[in-house]
Amino acid sequence: MAQEHRPLRHVRAAELSxxxxxxxxxxxxxxxxxxxxxxxxxxxxxxxxHPGADSGNHHHGDTESAIYIVSGHPVFVFAQDGEEVRLTPEPGDYVFVPPWTPHREENPGDEEAVVVLARSSQEAVVVALPPGSLA
Structure with a gap:
């Protein structure tokens, strides 16, 4: 008996929710x-x-996240050894965010930053944290 396969799905850019x-x-x-x-x-x-904006401090629970920079110059801020660290990827670069890691995205540039996100959960787990330092 042949195994049934689910069909591929095409999601158009205009259909993103x-x-x-x-x-x-x-x-x-x-x-x-x-x-x-x-x-x-x-x-x-x-x-x-948007330019000059930030995501606010947050984490994604037990979910791993992979981020591909499409355009703009976002900055990814997290704490390591009690100090804030700033990653400054360029378009075409990738960023990995481990589970439970508090971070925020900032856009100090003058153009919108656009990234593609992939997570190890079908749900968009986003846990907002209080403003202030991540350290």
């Missing part, structure tokens, strides 16, 4: 999720951060 977890001035849009395509273990979407 902002009905997902949000923090600060960052706008997240989901493309691949349980509620959009029936994914079981993966969430994928994009985020937009």
């Amino acid at each position: 902002s009905d997902t977890a949000q923090t600060g001035a960052m706008t997240r849009r989901e493309a691949v999720a349980g509620k959009t395509v029936g994914s079981e273990a993966l969430w994928m979407g994009q985020a937009h951060l």
Whole structure:
């Protein structure tokens, strides 16, 4: 007996939904999720951060996140050994965010920053944290 396979799903850019977890001035849009395509273990979407804005401090629970920089110059801020560290990736670069790691995204540039996000959960887990230092 042949195994049944589920069909591939095509999500058009215009079909991305902002009905997902949000923090600060960052706008997240989901493309691949349980509620959009029936994914079981993966969430994928994009985020937009306007010039001069930041996402606010947050973490993604037990979820791993991978981020691909599409355009702009976002800065990723987290704490290491009690000090704030700032990553400054360029378009085409990737950033990995481990589970439970508090961080924020900032956009000090004069153009919108756009990134593609992939997470190890079909849900967009975003836990907002109080403002202030991450250290």
